[in-house]
Amino acid sequence: MSEHAFDPATYEARWQAWWEEQGTFRAVEDPTKPKFYGLCMFPYPSGAGLHVGHPESYTAVDIVCRYKRMTGHAVLNPMGWDSFGLPAERAAVREGRHPATITRERIAHFKHQLQRLGFGFDWSREVSTCEVDYYRWTQWLFLVLHERGLAYLEDVPVWWCPAQGTVLANEEVVDGRYVETGDLVERRVMKQWMLRITAYAQRLLEDLDDLDWPEGIKEQQRNWIGRSEGAEVDFPIQGADAHFTVYTTRPDTLFGATYCVLSPEHPLVATLATDAQRAAVEAYVEAAGNKSELERQKAADKEKTGVFTGSFAVNPLTGQPVPVWIADYVLASYGTGAIMAVPAHDERDHAFARAFDLPIVQVISAPEGHDVQAEAWAGAGVMVNSGRFDGLDAAAGKAAVTDQLEAEGTGRRKVNYKLRDWLFSRQRYWGEPFPMVHTADGRVEPVAREALPVELPHVDAFKPTEDGRPPLARATDWLHTTHEGEPALRETNTMPQWAGSCWYYLRYMDPHNTALPFAPEKERYWGPVDLYIGGVEHAVLHLLYARFWHKVFFDAGLVHTKEPFQRLFNQGMILAYAHRDADGKWYGPDEVEQRPGKVRFTPSWGTDEVETDWFAKASGAPVSTFVAKMSKSRLNVVDPLDVVDRHGADALRIYEMFMGPLEQQKPWQTSGVEGVSRFLARVWRLFVDQETGDLRAFGDTSREVRKALHAAIKETTEGIAALKLNTPVSKMMELVNACGGQLPARADAEDFLRILSVYAPHLAEELWHRLGHTTSIAHDTWPSWDEAALVDDTLTIAVQVGGKLRGTIEVPRTASKDEILAAARADANVARFLEGQTIRKEIVVPGRLVNFVV
RNA sequence: GCGGAAGUGGCGGAAUUGGUAGACGCGCAGGAUUCAGGUUCCUGUGCCCGUGAGGGUGUGGGGGUUCGACUCCCCCCUUCCGCACCA
The missing domain is CATH 3.10.20.590 (Ubiquitin-like (UB roll))
Known part of the structure; x- marks a missing residue:
């Protein structure tokens, strides 16, 4: 092969070094230019290193940022590390090393990998959430929340994960297990730091409307916030001077409330239990308390359980006595922890009523032939059996009934949210220490801002103390401090991993500020983030938390926009083909091949018969071939650096875009990278004589080539705006095909390099300089297209x-x-x-x- | 169950103010270059019938609107993702 043949290895590293040295991608505030802030969700530096999913969003953001730079914007495109968190701590315990050491090593590895991909990050703004010059400001901002009454300590039932020795947030628990590890969790009551995110529920909901986000994500957040409108209704307890309050969204069905149900955790349970029923009630409450959440959720699918308290309450509208029951299908943490049951018009109440033979009274008209004794009717209808309210539809009925309750003082309109306050403490070592102390007389006081940071102390082991306190309690010298001259103990909980990612996009704007987390004028220039790309797995958690903090900062006058991320985009996951034989053995892509003739087999690991023409090379065993998430166990992981070694960073970047729409899940195909690499080689040969290495002669631009060029410019320009980054690649391929090996006129050849440069920056820069330019193509201007050339x-x-x-x-x-x-x-x-x-x-x-x- | 996204060749995908379905790439087949492998270049490639010209058929299924439907409307099926006793 000629030494002048296409070989990215000969120039990619050289240009990466040159860009770094020249500061090509430094973000510089320039009041004469519009700004553009492009951001990808920063990675957690795991031990596994970069996988091909990471470069997908990074490439997309990089392309948009390069385009913006070439269209006259001051561009901020930073990168950093979400570096506190449980996995590093687990590794630390396993390896007997400090999490900081492990984390820094992993970051170095990630950074090395990223730098080989040629992204235009401004590395001078790199942040790492676990470093003290970052987390001191996380602490500082926590104090802002605390000052505003949004952080408080409370005894709360929490998810305790015995295997991890920590509590988990509601969001980290699914089906009674920790989502990260699958460890079983249990309920415990513990004193925890909480953040009052519920105070912002309404704004978090309303402000979604103005965001340029995927509708699905907005909908997920809306569901998570879970606003509902209804009424609270007071039910007096018969024979006692007391009442309990229920929450309902259907006050119009109040006439059909034939019994009430309290959750087992409800404070009135003990009072309401009559002597005759006391033993049964206590047994039920205890049983419910011992059930793991997993069991309780499983029970949701089965029969309803419950027990009668022996007491009756009075329906405030009908004056009729209604029995009060206890059942775990009523959640303690939603509404008031008590409900009025309307079995005729609610499926859950209906199931319960049938199980315990409670009366079912229809109060909403149902369609002809629908028997509410057999099945609840939750659909539309008008009120019946409801006295003077008969004939009203749902909306009018809700209003009329609530009006009467309000007039009588037995009920009131109420807006409710599913969203709960955010459990914000963890009993772990590797996180931000809270800037709080506990004084001897029991007060909990913030550490003065001047005394920040509260540094993470050294401990002898990253596990709870013998008496069950968090690992930080092991740092005895650190633990004992003073507050206003009096002895005090430091808070030993640490913040959850989400804390650092709640504001990192702000720190990037002013990463080296030693007086403030970020200067207001920097935020006014760069904020908000114009384009934020990341995985859909952060649809609610990270994005809701960050929005919450941002709104608090807005109220505190620290930021000038009410939302942090104006435009959000979720990239789809990159999958890969996996191969598995009848016995369940996995094969890597090099161990299988396609052979003529299909065979069928029924795998031991599945139920359906498989038809295939793929076989294991060694044994000849037929294998089932399908698309699956990349994982080590399935032997289908693709390492981006392998791709770079073989085909170069440009090929990786272009292939990641060319695979399909950014938002879609799509399978990796190694042959596809080869196709892209062939395209880049054709570009090379278009410009460079591979025998001599000389630049080839410019020719005249044919009408056909001109059309293809302008079509490519148009497609690329419009594609970038719409984040449809796959089709521009096709148009550039068509352009190169149209050239037929003949370089067009210089101006047109250069326009092609300009649009190519956002996708394949190394090759474009190399050819740009071979054409005699001495400054980076990244700082050149974006070409425009001529509609007339397209016809x-x-x-x-x-x-x-x-x-x-x-x-x-x-x-x-x-x-x-x-x-x-x-x-x-x-x-x-x-x-x-x-x-x-x-x-x-x-x-x-x-x-x-x-x-x-x- | 509720919410969201999506179903197009052997594969990834393109095309929607309704106007030649399958761009581009992969794969495959044939040819050229090469001592050969690889590379590169050219040609072909939805399926069925036909030597050919050409014809039929075709965007998950079924209806409908229209001169014309991947695109709009109704019903249904499948897959993926979220949420799920939230009263």
Whole structure:
């Protein structure tokens, strides 16, 4: 092979070094330019290193940022590390090393990998959430929340994960297990730091409307916040001077409330239990308390359980006594922890009523033939059996009933949210220490701002103390401090991993500020983030938390926008083909091959028969081939650096975009990278004589090439705006194909390099300099396209007879309707089909087609 | 169950103010270059019928609107993702 042949290894590292040295991607505030802040969700530096999913969003953001730079924007495109968190601590315990050491090593590895991919990050703004010059400001901002009454300590039932020795947030627990590790969790009551995110529920909901986010994500957040409108209704307890309050969204069904149910945790449970029922109630409450959440959720699918308290309450509208029950299908943490049960119009209440033989009274009209004794009717209808309210529809009925309750003082309108306050403490070592102390007389006081940071102390082991306190309690010297001259103990909980990522996008704006987390003028220039790309797995948690903090900062006058991320985009996961034989053995891509002839087998690990023409090379065993998430165990992981080693960073970048729409899940295909690499080689040979290494001669730009060029410029420009980054690659390929190996005129060749440079920055920079330029193409200007170049002199027009294609004709662009029709009729095949037919209508779509309706 | 996204060749995908379905790439087949492998270049490639010209058929399934539907409307099926006793 000639030494002048296409070989990215000969220039990619050189340009990466040059960009770094030249500060090509330094973000510089320039009041004369519009700003653009492009951000990808920063990675957690795991031990596994970078995988091909990471570069997908980074490449997309990089392309947009390069485009913005070339269209006259001051661009901020930073990168950093979400570096506190449980996995590093687990590794530390396993390896007997400090999490800081492990984390820094991993970061170095990630950074090395990232730098080989040629992203235009401004590395001078790199942040790492576990470093003290970052987390001191996380502490500082926590104090802002605390000052505003949004952080408080409370005894709360929490998810305790015995295996991890920590509590977990509600969001980290699914089906009674920690989502990260699958460890079982249990309920415990513990004193915890909470953040009052519920105070912002309404704004977090409302402000979604103005965001340029995928509708699905907004909807997920709306569901998570879970706003509902209804009423609280007081039910007096018969024979006692007390009442309990229920929450309902259906006050119009109050006449049908035939019993009430309290959650087992409800404070009135003990009071309400009559002597006769006390033993049964206590047994039930204890049983419910011991059930793991897993069991309780499983029970949701089965029969309802519950127990009668023996007491009755009074329906405030009908005056009728209603029995009060206890059941774990009523959640303690939602609404008031008590409900009025309307079995005729609620499926859950219906199931319960049937199980315990409680009365079912219809109060909303149901369709003909619907028997509420057999099945609840939760649909629309008008009120019946409801006295003076009869005939009102749901909306009017809710209003009328609530009005009466309010007039009588037995109820009130109420907006409720599913969103709960955010459990913000963890009993772990590797996180931000809270800047709080506990004084001897029991007060909890913030550490003065001047005394920040509260540094993470050294401990002898990263596990709880013998008496069950968090690991930080092991740092005895650190633990004992003073507050205003009095002895005090430091808070030993640490913040959850989400803390650092709640504001990192702000620190990037002013990463080296030693007086403030970020200077207001920097935030006014760079904020908000214009484009934020990351995985859909952060749809609610990270994005909701960060929005919450941002709104608090807005109220505190620290930021000037009410939302942090104006435009959000979720990239789809990159999957890969996996191969598995009948016995369940996995094969890597090099261990299998396709052979002619399909065979069928039923794998031991599945239920359905598989048809395949893939076989294990060594044993010849047929394998089932399917697309799956990349994982080590499935042997289908693709390492991006392997791709770079073989084909270069540009090929990796382009292939990641060319695979398909950014938001879609899509399978990795190694052969696809090769196709892209071939394209880049063709570009190389278009510019460079691979025998001599000389630049090839410019020629004249043919009309066809000019059209392809301008089509490519248009597609690329519009694709970047819409984040449709796959089709521009096709247009550039078409352009190179159209060139047929002949370099066009210099100006056109350079325009091509300009658009190519956002996708393949190394190759474009190399060729740019070979063309004699001395400054980076990244700082050149973006070309515009000429619509006129996109139209041909002659048009190809489809001719249909009766809606079926019968021929195509070439006509001059200027041809009149009659000329087109004449030409269409003249086509031999068209004439054949028109023969003997009556033309009822002639449809001419300019530039497109002719249809003879017969 | 509720919410969201999506179903197009052997594969990834393109095309929606309704106007030649399958761009581009992969794969495959044939040819050229090469001592050969690889590379590169050219040609072909939805499926069925036909030597060919050409015809039929075709965007998950079924209806509908229209001169014309991947695109709009109704019903259904499948897959993926979220949430799930939230009263």
